[in-house]
Amino acid sequence: MAIIQWYPGHIAKAEQELKRQLKNVDVVLEVLDARIPLASQHPQVSQWVGSKPRLLVINRQDMIPEELHSQWVAWFQSQGYSPYLTDAQAGKGIKSLLKAAQKAGEAVNEKRRSRGMRDRPVRAVVMGFPNVGKSALINRLVGRKIVQSARKAGVTRQLKWVRISDQIDLLDAPGVIPPKLKDQAAAIKLAICDDIGEAGYDLQNIASDLIDLLKQLHFTDVLENRYHLEVSNFTGSAYLSALATQRHNQDKERTARELLNDFRKGLMGTIPLELPPELV
Known part of the structure; x- marks a missing residue:
């Protein structure tokens, strides 16, 4: 099993700033990866958020089978969460999430009105690994490209407030990750899904772990359907070696990548790496 640790300086700095800004936030949108909703839940978010309303955004719903959508929603609801499925790239699930965020923050303005104060926009933070x-997700919520977005870790480096409408302001926060990844099984899934930086792991080890998983x-x-090589008699590492011999003149690094x-990229199909606990 690969040993994974990754905690770059910009994340440590962003985490401190995020904790300060959370005092000004009315509702939290915690974004999870639908392929690994449990592994992509930050273990300290509950402690940081406290009693503030918290919506779980299970993003990349397109990358898992449809029958799992309702099962994950039901499981998270049974744990006391408010889950919303989205596909931010395609814009699916955005309207219902926006309405839920506004509704979750309504109590703030009700309190302000009771004190004779004017309404103000609900302040929401978008956070996660x-x-x-x-x-x-923020670009979809705003309706235009307002923050930089790419399918790699570490693109957002600073916290930034974004006005969505007269009703809601959003804080775009850089990805946060625990200083020490104590749950290495979860860390491997994060690495497989590209939800932590490549500097934190060995590519060949993680590719081997993906095969084993x-x-x-x-x-x-x-x-077997994609690479035309039977896998049953191989360990992950041995399969990677055999695949490298078959496809790339024994270049394991290229094969792993x-x-x-x-x-x-979903070229293998819709593959969940986690299932709701009662299905396991």
């Missing part, structure tokens, strides 16, 4: 789609989840047909890119 790097590269789970926060900036793409796909075998464990009974997705061996996905590998190709394998991970195929998964990350």
